[in-house]
Amino acid sequence: MAKIRQRKNSTRKETIIETAARLFRERGFSATSMRDLAEQVGVEAASLYNHISSKAEILQELCFKVANKFMSHIDKVDAADMSAIKKIEAVLRFHIQQMVHHYEEVYVSDREWKHLTDPYLSNIQTQRRVYRQRIASIIEEGIRKNEIKKIDAPTAVLIMLHAVSGIESWHRSKEKITGEVLEENMIAILIGGLQNK
Amino acid sequence: MAKIRQRKNSTRKETIIETAARLFRERGFSATSMRDLAEQVGVEAASLYNHISSKAEILQELCFKVANKFMSHIDKVDAADMSAIKKIEAVLRFHIQQMVHHYEEVYVSDREWKHLTDPYLSNIQTQRRVYRQRIASIIEEGIRKNEIKKIDAPTAVLIMLHAVSGIESWHRSKEKITGEVLEENMIAILIGGLQNK
DNA sequence: TATCATAACTAACATTTGTTACCAGTTAGT
DNA sequence: ACTAACTGGTAACAAATGTTAGTTATGATA
Numbered sequence: 001m002a003k004i005r006q007r008k009n010s011t012r013k014e015t016i017i018e019t020a021a022r023l024f025r026e027r028g029f030s031a032t033s034m035r036d037l038a039e040q041v042g043v044e045a046a047s048l049y050n051h052i053s054s055k056a057e058i059l060q061e062l063c064f065k066v067a068n069k070f071m072s073h074i075d076k077v078d079a080a081d082m083s084a085i086k087k088i089e090a091v092l093r094f095h096i097q098q099m100v101h102h103y104e105e106v107y108v109s110d111r112e113w114k115h116l117t118d119p120y121l122s123n124i125q126t127q128r129r130v131y132r133q134r135i136a137s138i139i140e141e142g143i144r145k146n147e148i149k150k151i152d153a154p155t156a157v158l159i160m161l162h163a164v165s166g167i168e169s170w171h172r173s174k175e176k177i178t179g180e181v182l183e184e185n186m187i188a189i190l191i192g193g194l195q196n197k
Numbered sequence: 198m199a200k201i202r203q204r205k206n207s208t209r210k211e212t213i214i215e216t217a218a219r220l221f222r223e224r225g226f227s228a229t230s231m232r233d234l235a236e237q238v239g240v241e242a243a244s245l246y247n248h249i250s251s252k253a254e255i256l257q258e259l260c261f262k263v264a265n266k267f268m269s270h271i272d273k274v275d276a277a278d279m280s281a282i283k284k285i286e287a288v289l290r291f292h293i294q295q296m297v298h299h300y301e302e303v304y305v306s307d308r309e310w311k312h313l314t315d316p317y318l319s320n321i322q323t324q325r326r327v328y329r330q331r332i333a334s335i336i337e338e339g340i341r342k343n344e345i346k347k348i349d350a351p352t353a354v355l356i357m358l359h360a361v362s363g364i365e366s367w368h369r370s371k372e373k374i375t376g377e378v379l380e381e382n383m384i385a386i387l388i389g390g391l392q393n394k
Numbered sequence: 395t396a397t398c399a400t401a402a403c404t405a406a407c408a409t410t411t412g413t414t415a416c417c418a419g420t421t422a423g424t
Numbered sequence: 425a426c427t428a429a430c431t432g433g434t435a436a437c438a439a440a441t442g443t444t445a446g447t448t449a450t451g452a453t454a
Contacts, residue, residue, distance in 0.1 A: 030227035031312065034412060043432075046413075050431050055412065111308075115228065132366075149389070152374055155367070155382040162363030166355040169329075177349055185352040192346070193390025231442060240402070247401050252442065
């Protein structure tokens with residue numbers, strides 16, 4: 001039938017994955033059927049398979065795209081010449097900005113990665129572990145240099161990363177403060193909580 | 198067949214709901230089938246219906262049990278004669294302790310309530326909104342009294358509550374610090390981040 | 395011992411699920 | 425104009441889903 005030209009600079013596959021990200025966020029991966037997705041894309045379920053090879057592949061693409069983004073950012077931060085606390089702040093700001101501006105994909109990859117299957121599941125698990133470990137190392141460096149109060153570094157990481165995922169509530173709230181104000185508030189509380197005064 | 202006598206002081210229904218809580222946490226509500234659940238309970242899927250009326254009912258029981266627990270706790274805190282920051286600390290400690298000691302049900306009710314259906318869904322949504330609003334009010338009181346730094350109260354609530362759900366990572370980690378140390382660390386960071394210095 | 399509620403089983407149901415096979419129209423390059 | 429690559433549709437699949445019906449065995453009580 002009609003070969004609908006892909007809108008703007010996004011291919012049909014990208015449209016499908018973006019739509020899937022929205023549905024996976026709203027309903028969860030398992031509770032989203034390929035027919036649900038097809039309906040939102042405006043196509044029959046079977047037609048999706050002209051662009052993607054499986055439902056699992058959609059989740060894989062989402063998860064690895066996000067994982068790569070965070071990994072390459074922390075590479076840059078690690079290489080930069082900053083104090084430990086500034087590095088933590090930079091990582092935190094990046095997380096906040098990603099959650100504000102790329103809500104769907106970041107949120108989904110954080111909440112639904114457990115539904116990946118095995119070569120990909122182990123891969124993501126490892127990446128997540130390594131990522132948290134790298135942040136913990138920066139925090140421990142900050143503790144040694146007396147920039148950061150003496151706390152358990154893994155616990156600090158856990159608080160930081162999960163606090164950020166709370167931006168979901170902000171997205172759903174009626175009267176939103178702006179993204180910038182949100183960021184400054186989060187930084188004030190979290191960096192304020194880490195800093196040695 | 199065998200009428201397996203309920204173990205200890207828990208009825209068969211409670212056993213089913215506890216097992217369901219574990220599976221819902223591990224795999225999510227939608228990805229857990231009644232046959233999965235039955236297998237873990239050691240029974241055929243159809244037999245579950247002698248004790249519960251539907252899969253949905255299990256989730257309802259979990260969600261409302263937890264919601265009631267947190268609601269009645271904040272009632273007590275609100276009525277107590279404490280500074281605002283101490284009230285926030287009390288709420289936070291309760292959340293942490295619940296996540297440490299009643300992990301499965303608290304985690305599930307926090308993550309899977311979206312899969313409730315409508316009379317129950319609206320009810321829980323309202324309860325959650327009211328609960329967050331009550332915490333925000335305490336924070337605003339603390340700001341007025343200069344106990345708490347000038348931040349956006351809803352943002353502070355969002356950080357607090359989501360940070361706590363990060364205790365999931367602690368449960369899954371290999372070398373755990375104790376629950377008490379975890380609690381003190383979280384309090385140090387989060388209350389430290391709120392306090393006016 | 396006979397009775398009866400409880401709780402287990404087997405079989406089956408109607409849907410929904412992800413996915414495939416096959417076909418038809420459109421578009422781009424030769 | 426011819427062909428090949430795309431991208432859409434229809435029909436169907438086997439498996440899995442939540443749940444019901446009907447039956448049987450257990451254990452407490454009378």
